[in-house]
Amino acid sequence: MFKRIDIKDVLVILIFLVVLLVLFYNFFVIREIKEMKMEIKHQNDEIRSISENLSILNKKLNSTEREMGKINRTLNILSKNLSDLNATLDKLSFSVKRKTFILGVEGGKGVAIFLETEVRYGNGRLLFNIDKGDIMLHYTVQRAMINAKKVAGKETNLSMEDFDIIFKLRGKGEKMCIVGESAGAAFTISMIAALENKKINESVGVTGVILPSGKIGMVTGIREKAKAAREIGIKLLLVPAGQEIDIEGIKTVGVSNIEEVENYMLY
Structure with a gap:
């Protein structure tokens, strides 16, 4: 005969089993939690290490940026110095020459006396050089050169104190003395041509006093000068307005100021 099972015994067994399951569950859960805590701690350590490394890298980057800033400032200074040096070298090497003739009697x-005008950077000096022939210059010629320099500065809007002007004269070997200011217009136009890097029309000549205002003053010996100009191949001679003459083989045109001379002679 089967023994009757008491319900209380069953409940006790069930409770025991439940407690046992809970104990096993808690054991595994607690172990898993410990492992997770260990993993989290390990990850936190890695994060802390990475953060420290990033901080070190940031410090190095900041230091590098400061060094790069210093290098860039140094490079800017060097670039400016190089630019200034190039500008100085350009000034030292700058030299423009223009050729024409001055006419006299x-x-x-x-x-006709050959004139070469050289403009180069300098200290505002006005010089002249006799290349060939025994040529003497009267003080009135020097006055014409001074007026020509002033007018050339006004016409080009340049400070003539930044340039040296060298007039080179070459005759035919004869002894002569140049007197008067009739070469003033030729001095002026040759300077303007050099300063503005323009060419002079070789078939056009000019005679006339240059006044500080830029106007062309009257001269003497127009006919003799026209003949001399014709002999060297000049086809058109610019003369002070009102002094035009008729002469075979060359045309004379009157001009009132240096701007009119520029229109005829420069291109």
Whole structure:
């Protein structure tokens, strides 16, 4: 005969089993939690290490940026110094020459004297050089050069104190003395041509006093000068307005100021 099972015993067994399951569950859960805590701690340590490394890298980057800033400032200074040096070298090497003729009268005969005007950076000096022939210059010629320099500065809007002007004269070997200011217009136009890097029309010549205002003043010996100009191949001679003449083989045109001379002679 089967023994009757008491319900209380069953409940006790069930309770025991439940407690046992809970104990096993808690054991595994607690172990898992411990492992998770260990993993979290390990990850936190890694994060802390990475953060410290990032901090070190940031410090190095900041230091590098400061060094790069110093290098850039140094490079800017060097670049400016190089630019200044190049500008200085350009000034030292700058030299422009223009050629034309000045016309005069010697012993009742017209003469043409070769004129080369050189403009280069300098200290505002006005110089002249006699290349060939025994040529003497009267102080009135020097006055014409001074007026020409002033007018050239006004026409080009340049400070003539930044340039040296060298007039080179070459005659035919004869002894002569140049007197008067009739070469003033030629001095002026050759300077303007050099300063503005323009060319001079070789078939056009000019004679005339240059006034500080830029106007062209009257001269003497127009016919003799026209003949001398014709002999060296000049086709058109610019003369002070009102002094035009008719002469075979060359045309004369009157001009009132240096701007009109520029229109005829420069291109």
